Each structure stands twice: as structure tokens, then as C-alpha cells.
Amino acid sequence: MSNRLINVLVPVISIILGLLVGAVVMLVSGYDPVAGYTALWNGIFGDSYAIGETIRQISPYILAGLAVAFAFRTGLFNIGVEGQLIVGWFAAAYVGMAFELPKIIHLPLALLAAAAAGALWGLIPGLLKATLKVHEVIVTIMMNYIALHLVNALIKVVSKGGFKTDKIHDTASLRSDFLSEITDFSTLHYGIFVALFMVFIMWFILERMKLGYELKSVGFNENAAQYAGMNVKKNIIMAMVISGAFAGLGGAMEALGTFGNMSTRAGFTGIGFDGIAVALLGANTPLGVVFGASLFGSLKYGANNMPNAANIPIEIVSIVIALIIFFVASGYIIRVGLKRIGKKKEAK
Amino acid sequence: MEYVIEMLNIKKKFGTFYANNNITLQLEKGEIHALLGENGAGKSTLMNVLFGLYQPDGGEIRVKGKKVNITDPNVANDLGIGMVHQHFMLVENLTVTENIILGSEPTKMGMLNIKDSAKKVAEISKLYGLDVDPYAKIEDISVGMQQRVEILKTLYRGAEILIFDEPTASLTPQEIDELIRIMHKLIEEGKSIILITHKLQEIMSVSDRVTVIRKGEGIGTVTTAESNPEELATLMVGRQVTFKTEKGPSHPTEEILKIENLVVADYRGIEKVKSLNLSVRRGEIVGLAGIDGNGQSELIEAITGLRKVKSGKIIMGDKDVTNKNPRQITENGLGHIPQDRHKHGLVLDFSVGYNAALQSYYQKPFSSNGLMNYKEVTKHANKLIEDFDVRTQGEHEPARALSGGNQQKLIIGREVDRNPDLLIAALPTRGLDVGAIEFIHKRLIEQRDQGKAVLLISFELDEVMNVSDQIAVIYDGAIVDTVIPAETSEQELGLFMAGHNKNEIVEGSDGAVLKEGEDDHV
Numbered sequence: 001m002s003n004r005l006i007n008v009l010v011p012v013i014s015i016i017l018g019l020l021v022g023a024v025v026m027l028v029s030g031y032d033p034v035a036g037y038t039a040l041w042n043g044i045f046g047d048s049y050a051i052g053e054t055i056r057q058i059s060p061y062i063l064a065g066l067a068v069a070f071a072f073r074t075g076l077f078n079i080g081v082e083g084q085l086i087v088g089w090f091a092a093a094y095v096g097m098a099f100e101l102p103k104i105i106h107l108p109l110a111l112l113a114a115a116a117a118g119a120l121w122g123l124i125p126g127l128l129k130a131t132l133k134v135h136e137v138i139v140t141i142m143m144n145y146i147a148l149h150l151v152n153a154l155i156k157v158v159s160k161g162g163f164k165t166d167k168i169h170d171t172a173s174l175r176s177d178f179l180s181e182i183t184d185f186s187t188l189h190y191g192i193f194v195a196l197f198m199v200f201i202m203w204f205i206l207e208r209m210k211l212g213y214e215l216k217s218v219g220f221n222e223n224a225a226q227y228a229g230m231n232v233k234k235n236i237i238m239a240m241v242i243s244g245a246f247a248g249l250g251g252a253m254e255a256l257g258t259f260g261n262m263s264t265r266a267g268f269t270g271i272g273f274d275g276i277a278v279a280l281l282g283a284n285t286p287l288g289v290v291f292g293a294s295l296f297g298s299l300k301y302g303a304n305n306m307p308n309a310a311n312i313p314i315e316i317v318s319i320v321i322a323l324i325i326f327f328v329a330s331g332y333i334i335r336v337g338l339k340r341i342g343k344k345k346e347a348k
Numbered sequence: 349m350e351y352v353i354e355m356l357n358i359k360k361k362f363g364t365f366y367a368n369n370n371i372t373l374q375l376e377k378g379e380i381h382a383l384l385g386e387n388g389a390g391k392s393t394l395m396n397v398l399f400g401l402y403q404p405d406g407g408e409i410r411v412k413g414k415k416v417n418i419t420d421p422n423v424a425n426d427l428g429i430g431m432v433h434q435h436f437m438l439v440e441n442l443t444v445t446e447n448i449i450l451g452s453e454p455t456k457m458g459m460l461n462i463k464d465s466a467k468k469v470a471e472i473s474k475l476y477g478l479d480v481d482p483y484a485k486i487e488d489i490s491v492g493m494q495q496r497v498e499i500l501k502t503l504y505r506g507a508e509i510l511i512f513d514e515p516t517a518s519l520t521p522q523e524i525d526e527l528i529r530i531m532h533k534l535i536e537e538g539k540s541i542i543l544i545t546h547k548l549q550e551i552m553s554v555s556d557r558v559t560v561i562r563k564g565e566g567i568g569t570v571t572t573a574e575s576n577p578e579e580l581a582t583l584m585v586g587r588q589v590t591f592k593t594e595k596g597p598s599h600p601t602e603e604i605l606k607i608e609n610l611v612v613a614d615y616r617g618i619e620k621v622k623s624l625n626l627s628v629r630r631g632e633i634v635g636l637a638g639i640d641g642n643g644q645s646e647l648i649e650a651i652t653g654l655r656k657v658k659s660g661k662i663i664m665g666d667k668d669v670t671n672k673n674p675r676q677i678t679e680n681g682l683g684h685i686p687q688d689r690h691k692h693g694l695v696l697d698f699s700v701g702y703n704a705a706l707q708s709y710y711q712k713p714f715s716s717n718g719l720m721n722y723k724e725v726t727k728h729a730n731k732l733i734e735d736f737d738v739r740t741q742g743e744h745e746p747a748r749a750l751s752g753g754n755q756q757k758l759i760i761g762r763e764v765d766r767n768p769d770l771l772i773a774a775l776p777t778r779g780l781d782v783g784a785i786e787f788i789h790k791r792l793i794e795q796r797d798q799g800k801a802v803l804l805i806s807f808e809l810d811e812v813m814n815v816s817d818q819i820a821v822i823y824d825g826a827i828v829d830t831v832i833p834a835e836t837s838e839q840e841l842g843l844f845m846a847g848h849n850k851n852e853i854v855e856g857s858d859g860a861v862l863k864e865g866e867d868d869h870v
Contacts, residue, residue: 210715220697226654227684227692228706229675
């Protein structure tokens with residue numbers, strides 16, 4: 001079996017297996033899996049409105065996935081995407097609300113603010129890793145909590161004691177009447193194009209830029225990079241900064257597109273953590289991230305329809321979705337299985 | 349004659365590739381049987397089959413005439429087969445006895461019973477003249493002594509057949525002589541030995557018979573006494589090999605590297621290079637001879653900018669490069685073939701092409717305005733592959749997939765191609781076979797003849813003697829003496845490497861005095 005064929009077959013088989021086990025769970029709990037999956041399908045692709053909402057949901061996943069994938073490719077494990085996304089969300093919401101500028105300046109400025117905030121949140125663990133060798137996993141996890149509670153406090157400050165920021169001005173919005181109309185007035189916005197553009201940017205940095213060559217060298221083999229005269233510390237910091245910027249933009253999707261403001265939160269959004277799975281599902285490549293994010297975004301959004309249309313409680317739905325993702329992520333098992341089948345055929 | 353081990357027509361296949369194809373090896377009782385072959389010829393595979401780590405795809409193994417099925421190393425142990433590994437499997441901070449009983453610790457009422465074991469270890473040690481202290485800690489004894497512990501370990505477990513895997517790789521000439529004496533003693537006591545090596549001299553001096561394998565095929569078995577190194581090399585490589593590297597006299601000119609009173613500490617802060625002075629001129633190869641761990645690594649790392657210097661000066665050309673960063677030093681005309689090609693020399697997950705550009709990727713034509721020009725990278729890689737005979741499926745192949753020799757050729761190509769004034773070659777031929785070694789030596793001499801300076805660091809005396817124009821011997825972080833190869837002998841170098849200086853050697857020529865001093869140092 002050729003490697004290419006295996007690469008295509010693995011995710012397909014994984015999804016089918018996940019669906020099967022999910023069906024068993026529904027059956028055992030006394031619900032109709034056919035109705036359940038029909039509801040899931042309709043929730044994702046049922047009508048143009050559903051499709052619009054699904055795509056809208058995918059955008060932040062793409063950016064969170066890019067953030068994790070970029071760090072992975074450069075030898076770092078960025079678990080702080082969640083926090084970077086939260087600070088990015090707040091920065092974009094604040095710039096969108098606090099300034100009055102022409103759209104051509106305001107929107108890019110708000111996006112830039114989100115990227116910069118995320119970058120700053122990545123810079124700190126990057127600096128600590130490069131200079132003091134503090135492991136980035138510890139720092140980024142802690143930075144997540146700092147982000148959550150700091151942003152909650154800041155929201156209170158800017159809203160003078162309230163629980164959410166004012167709506168952003170239209171000049172900073174990613175909302176699109178056109179996209180909304182063709183999807184039956186869903187909340188689909190231009191964010192998906194920002195996300196896809198960043199997919200290209202990640203590819204461009206890693207595969208075309210001198211910086212990407214250095215970042216990958218440092219990621220694969222720090223010693224060889226040092227031997228080749230690269231500045232290892234600078235590259236580690238740079239990798240975290242770029243990764244954080246991707247995550248920050250993910251927050252901008254929510255601030256400038258989906259919600260138009262930011263409310264205080266009791267807990268994490270989960271998008272940043274899901275970004276880890278998205279990146280791994282996509283094998284840390286830019287296009288792979290699009291695939292992973294699509295799977296995640298569709299399942300997450302489509303699942304909302306299952307309680308309504310098929311009467312399946314949200315808890316069971318969560319289990320089913322988790323199973324599907326679990327099977328996709330354990331593609332390794334299927335890969336080994338396929339290789340074995342391939343070998344047997346060869347032997348015959 | 350009775351055979352203690354017979355491996356008949358052994359076949360071992362990996363995928364579609366035969367690592368062993370019809371290899372026959374018959375070990376007589378009481379002989380030293382050498383297994384000779386290039387790197388990747390299948391020696392290790394064959395021994396792993398014998399040791400139960402691999403199952404053969406064909407052929408059979410007989411022990412004392414009886415057909416056996418060696419399914420795992422425990423079975424091999426029970427059959428009396430023991431392996432003395434090239435890289436010692438010892439726990440540094442345990443004693444000799446503790447290491448030997450590791451895995452089958454004898455207990456008395458639940459308590460570890462070291463005393464009886466130590467007694468047994470001492471007995472075996474005495475019987476074979478190994479002279480090992482059962483209570484010494486591994487980290488306190490010399491490499492030669494550690495190897496004896498490995499030998500003891502197999503004997504303790506009742507081995508009748510000992511496999512030595514490249515046993516002389518890290519020994520001094522004196523230690524090698526000792527090892528050979530021990531091997532003969534083992535034979536006297538009725539053991540049989542398989543010696544894996546690609547060093548022809550060793551084979552000539554100790555073995556009774558030689559089995560040669562080439563590219564996985566058994567070429568045949570010859571009696572050592574009826575053969576000669578040239579014939580063995582030809583059998584092993586499949587073509588004529590020149591041993592003595594051909595080179596004309598050197599014509600050194602101006603000084604390119606000058607090291608003054610250099611002090612360098614290792615990662616623990618312990619001084620490894622102690623007030624070292626060294627000079628290398630254009631048009632000469634200076635060989636740095638010494639036993640591993642005498643400050644060579646720290647010295648190279650200091651010269652190349654990978655490690656900070658505590659005090660002293662490194663001058664390259666007319667520039668002071670002390671504590672400059674690697675790129676500044678590289679741009680000042682340094683080429684560096686690093687000691688550890690996997691750690692420093694290559695990014696193994698990068699393609700051959702990416703690796704070929706590792707030192708110059710940031711310069712035109714490989715990149716400009718922050719963008720890489722991978723077309724040029726590819727072109728350059730293909731040129732290196734062609735010029736330096738790197739056997740690869742193409743520049744896109746990951747460096748990891750190349751054999752050691754080809755990885756090394758790629759690094760040498762990359763470094764030599766940049767036309768450096770000073771080339772530092774650290775263990776450039778470690779683990780490579782005769783063919784690749786010949787190639788690499790030629791390239792080093794070529795550099796010299798073009799008026800470049802070469803600093804060659806090696807643990808192999810042959811190599812240092814053959815290739816260098818001057819030999820500087822390093823011991824305990826300083827240069828003991830500098831000699832000209834034609835005016836010295838391996839014996840003399842060996843003594844320098846153990847820390848003796850010229851005066852001591854003259855005084856101690858009666859032998860006894862010398863022995864005492866040696867034990868102090870090693």
C-alpha cells in the first residue's frame with residue numbers, strides 16, 4: 001500500500017470507526033443513532049444557514065490550530081493558545097470599541113492589536129524558555145489563567161463595573177451583509193478569509209522564508225542550529241511570538257466577527273485547547289490544520305442540533321463527539337493495522 | 349574438529365533487503381574467530397541473530413552439533429553465549445560487583461548478598477588474570493578496566509563463547525596489548541571467541557581464522573596465518589585498497605591557528621583544557637592524538653565558538669576569535685567537521701539538500717531579502733552529492749536515511765566546499781569502513797596541498813600517524829609533546845597519551861618504573 005493511500009485512508013477509517021462506536025454509545029443509552037447522526041448531519045450541512053454557522057465556527061479553530069502547529073514545527077509545545085486567544089479577543093474588542101477610525105485603518109488595526117496581544121502572551125514564555133530554560137509548557141499553562149482573570153478584570157474596568165465591553169464600531173467589524181445574506185442570515189463573517197490567509201502565511205514562513213529554515217532547524221536540532229551559527233535563543237522567542245500572534249487573531253474572530261464584544265468569562269473558551277487536537281489531527285501542516293479545524297468546527301457546531309432534533313441529551317452528544325475525535329487522533333493504531341494488512345497481501 | 353557454534357546459511361531479510369544472505373560461520377572450540385566486514389555489511393545483524401535478538405529467515409544454528417532455536421537473549425545466555433558490547437552497558441556509580449550481578453541479584457533472606465558475589469568475581473578475575481577490584485566503582489576505573497568488567501560479566505554468567513564487538517575502539521595501544529593477552533588466557537581456559545572488527549591489524553595479530561562478509565553475503569573463511577592484510581581488505585571491500593595514504597611532503601607556510609594558554613571548562617565547570625598551546629600552519633595537517641576525554645571535545649568546541657573560554661586566546665589568521673560566536677568564526681574561514689555528526693553536524697530530519705546549505709543558507713544565492721531560494725539549495729546539494737560521492741536517492745531524501753559514511757561525506761562536502769582556511773576534522777572517520785576512510789583521508793590531504801590548514805582530532809593512532817604532518821599529543825587538557833610521525837612509534841605515542849613526557853620514557857625504559865607510573869595515570 002502506498003504511503004499516500006494510507007495517508008488518505010487513515011482519517012477516513014478513523015472517522016467511520018468513531019461514528020460506529022458513537023452509535024453504540026447512543027444505542028446503549030437508549031437513543032436512536034440514525035436519528036442522532038441525521039441531526040448531526042443536518043446541523044452541519046442541513047441548510048445554507050447551518051453551513052454558514054459551521055464555517056463561522058471553523059475560523060477560530062483554524063487560527064488556534066495554526067498557533068499550536070507552528071510551535072510544534074519549531075520544537076515547542078504551546079499550551080498557552082487559550083490564553084493568547086483570550087488576550088487577543090480583548091485587545092481586538094477594545095480597539096474596535098474605543099477608537100473611531102475609517103474602516104480601512106480601524107479593522108486592520110483591531111486585527112493587529114489582537115495579534116500583538118497574543119504575541120506578547122507568547123513572548124513571555126519564549127523569553128523564559130530561551131534565557132532561563134523554563135519549560136514552556138509550565139509557563140504557558142499559567143499564562144492561561146493570568147489571561148483569563150486579567151481580561152475579566154479589564155472588562156470590568158472598561159465597562160465601568162459591567163460584565164461586557166461595549167459593541168465594537170462597524171468600522172472594526174468583520175461582519176458581512178453579503179456573506180450573511182447568502183447563508184440565510186447566519187453570522188458568517190469575513191474571518192474565514194483572514195484565517196485562510198494566515199494558513200498561507202504559516203506555509204510561507206516555514207517553507208519559503210529564511211526565518212522558517214532557521215526556526216525548523218532549531219526545532220529539529222538545537223545543537224546543529226547552534227553549530228550552523230544560528231541564534232537559538234532568538235529563534236525560540238520568535239517561534240513563540242509568531243505562534244501567539246496566530247492565537248491572538250483567533251480571538252479577533254470572536255471579537256470582531258462572531259460576538260462584536262467580550263463578556264467576562266467563568267472559564268476558558270476551550271478553543272485554544274482544541275487547537276492542540278486540531279494541530280495534531282492536521283499533522284502540524286498548514287493545510288492539515290484546515291482539515292482538522294473543519295472536522296472540529298463542524299462537529300462542535302453540528303452537535304448543537306442533536307438535542308433538539310433527536311432528543312439526545314447534550315452529555316451523550318459530548319461523548320459521541322469526543323469518541324469521533326478520539327478515533328481520528330488515534331490514527332496511529334489504524335496506520336499500524338493497515339500496514340499489517342498490506343504486508344499480508346504482499347506475502348500472498 | 350568440533351564446532352562449538354555453527355551458523356549455517358543464515359538469511360535475514362528486512363523488507364525486501366537481505367541484511368544476511370547465506371552466511372556461514374563455524375566457530376571451533378578454543379579459537380579466536382574474527383568476523384570481518386565493512387560497516388553495514390551485516391556483522392551486527394549476524395551477531396544479533398546468534399544472540400537471539402533477531403530470528404533468521406533461513407538457515408540454522410547449531411551449538412555443539414545440536415540444532416537450536418535461539419528465541420531471545422536469555423536462551424543465548426543459557427547456551428553459554430556472552431557478548432562484550434562495544435558501548436559498555438555499565439552503571440557508572442555502582443561497583444564492579446553490583447554491575448556484574450545486575451539483573452540476577454543473589455539474595456539471602458530477602459537481603460542483597462554482595463559478599464559472596466564479590467568473592468566469586470575476585471576468583472574469576474584471578475583465574476583469567478583480569479586484575480579487577482570487585483569493590484571499585486565503575487566511574488573510578490579506566491576504560492580498559494571497564495571492558496574487563498564486561499568480560500567478567502559474561503564469564504560470571506557462565507559464558508563459554510564470548511563475542512567481542514569492536515573491542516579496541518576506545519583503548520590505548522597498551523590496553524590493546526593487555527586485551528590480547530586476556531583473550532589468549534581465555535582461550536587457554538577453554539573458551540572460544542568471536543571477534544567483530546574492521547581493523548585488519550588486530551585480526552592478523554590475534555585471530556586464528558577469519559570469516560569475511562560483504563554486503564550481506566558470506567564471502568568465505570580463511571586461515572589467518574595463510575592470509576595477509578591486503579588480501580583481507582580486498583575480500584572485505586571487493587576491490588584493491590591502498591593502506592598507506594599517499595601524500596607528498598608538506599610545505600607549511602604562515603600560521604593560521606594559534607592557541608595560547610587556553611583554559612576551558614566543561615558543563616559542570618570542571619577545567620578540561622588546562623593552559624593549552626597549539627599552532628597550526630597553512631599547508632600542514634596537525635593531528636591531535638589522545639585518549640577520549642582528555643579535553644579534545646572542549647578544545648574543539650572552544651575553537652569553533654560552541655563553548656565559552658575561561659581564559660587564554662584563540663587567534664585565527666590575524667583575528668582574535670576568542671569567545672566569538674560560531675558564525676563569526678565560520679565567516680573568518682573555519683570549516684568544522686564535528687565530532688558528533690548527529691548532534692552537531694546534521695539536522696537529521698532535514699533533507700540532504702537542506703543540510704547541504706546548513707552553513708551558508710543565509711548567504712546569496714541561497715537566500716536574499718529574507719526569502720530562501722530552494723532552487724539554488726537543490727542545485728548546490730546536487731553538486732555536493734556528485735563531487736563527494738554521497739550515495740543517496742536524491743537531495744530530497746532525509747539525512748537520517750543515509751548511512752554513516754554518506755552522512756559524513758555530506759558534511760565533509762559542505763565544509764570543504766566553502767573553501768575554509770582552517771579545517772577542523774574531529775573523528776572524521778569514526779565508525780566508517782576502509783573505503784570511506786580512504787576517501788576522507790584523501791580529501792583532507794587535498795585541502796592541505798591547496799595551502800589550507802587542517803587540524804585532525806582522532807582516537808585512532810593509525811589515522812594520526814598516516815595522515816598528519818605533525819602530531820600533538822593531548823593529555824589531561826594540555827599538549828604533552830609534539831612529534832613528527834616519521835620520528836615516532838605507536839608505542840611512544842601511546843605512552844605520551846598516557847601522560848608520560850619524553851624524559852620519563854627514557855628513564856623508565858627498564859619497564860618496571862613505567863608500569864607504576866602508568867597505573868597512576870590511566
